[in-house]
Each structure stands twice: as C-alpha cells, then as structure tokens.
Amino acid sequence: EAGVTQSPTHLIKTRGQQATLRCSPISGHTSVYWYQQALGLGLQFLLWYDEGEERNRGNFPPRFSGRQFPNYSSELNVNALELEDSALYLCASSLGTGTGSSNYIFGPGTRLTVT
Amino acid sequence: GNSVTQMEGPVTLSEEAFLTINCTYTATGYPSLFWYVQYPGEGLQLLLKATKADDKGSNKGFEATYRKETTSFHLEKGSVQVSDSAVYFCALDITQGGSEKLVFGKGTKLTVNP
Numbered sequence: 001e002a003g004v005t006q007s008p009t010h011l012i013k014t015r016g017q018q019a020t021l022r023c024s025p026i027s028g029h030t031s032v033y034w035y036q037q038a039l040g041l042g043l044q045f046l047l048w049y050d051e052g053e054e055r056n057r058g059n060f061p062p063r064f065s066g067r068q069f070p071n072y073s074s075e076l077n078v079n080a081l082e083l084e085d086s087a088l089y090l091c092a093s094s095l096g097t098g099t100g101s102s103n104y105i106f107g108p109g110t111r112l113t114v115t
Numbered sequence: 116g117n118s119v120t121q122m123e124g125p126v127t128l129s130e131e132a133f134l135t136i137n138c139t140y141t142a143t144g145y146p147s148l149f150w151y152v153q154y155p156g157e158g159l160q161l162l163l164k165a166t167k168a169d170d171k172g173s174n175k176g177f178e179a180t181y182r183k184e185t186t187s188f189h190l191e192k193g194s195v196q197v198s199d200s201a202v203y204f205c206a207l208d209i210t211q212g213g214s215e216k217l218v219f220g221k222g223t224k225l226t227v228n229p
Contacts, residue, residue, distance in 0.1 A: 004158070033216070042221035042222055043204065043206075045216045048216060106151075106160070108156075108158040
C-alpha cells in the first residue's frame, strides 16, 4: 500500500512569490493535516481538512490557505512568501474525525526555501 | 494552553549507552501522549503512544510511561544503536469539539556513535 505522498520534494521560491504544495493521502483516509517544521520551532499545526472542508486552522496568517479535492488529496498555498516561510512542510492523513491522532500517517515532506 | 516541553539536544551517545529524553506537558483534560521519530530525510513515524495515566508505550526497545502526577512522558532505551540516530518528537493529542490535532515539542536530535 502506498504511503502519504507529497510533491514537490524541494521547492525554491523568491520573496513575494506564491508556492503550491501537494499531498495525496493513503487510500481510504479522508482527513489531511498540514504542519510546518521550521528550524528551531518544532512542528506547528497549520490546517486540517476532512471531507473537503476546512475543519481547523492553526495560528498562521491568511496567506496560508489550502483546499481538499473530492479524491481527498490536498493543496497548501502560501502567498506573498516571506523568508521565514522557509521550512519543511509535512502532510499527514488519517481515517477521519474520531479515529484519534495515533492514526496519523505522515508524508516525507516538501522542503520550501524562500530566497 | 496545551504545550509540550522536551529536552533540547543535541544528544550524543556511544553505542549501547542508556538513553533518556525528557518530556513534560501541559494540557487541559486527559490527552494521549506520543513519541514520533524522524530519520534523516524522512517524514515522521509513530514510535509509541500511551492513552491514559500509568500506561506504558513500547516499541523497538524504546519505552515511555504516562505519568499524570508529574505530567511527564520520558523516552528511554536501555542500549542505543547507531541506527537510532534521528530526531525524536514528543507530542500530545488535543481533541476538542470533534477537532483533533497533535501538539509537538521542538524535537531532540540524537546521534549515536559506534
């Protein structure tokens, strides 16, 4: 069974540009979570999508947004990139609400570098 | 608020040494507690978990006990191997109003030398 996949593996952008990151969950999983792993800050919760809806949002500005498609894959968009957006962005999927965080399966991440 | 504080590294040990990585938490209610491991160039993998007080999670020789009285979930391994070199994250599960998310500590980098 394929795991959670993320693309691209690496992304280099300049300040002010937009970045789009993609995540495909494990087959049968309906929830997708996005986390930012910035150097020295650990993992910060960004967004949670379930059944196509945004269910929860972390403490990030509105220029971080996303969506979930009917096939449950998800996109994270970061507009007006700033240097401090440079980080590893991790996606996780799970069976959905009520199944508990121990069912999270994480992808390998997308390394975003803003210059 | 809900937070996790874990021992900051980096931690460098020799093979077969004893490992302890401290983790304490602050939470409302009764969270589940987790340890995740991130090997170089990879995503996070669940290492072990405990869902209630006095539960002991264990996997691959690693252990951690959910201590409600000290709000701790320290990770231990009796004899580390070079292959254990990775970053270890302590986390708790917050479930509020049908919303679930993991709150992570900042991670502890472990290097095991032969």
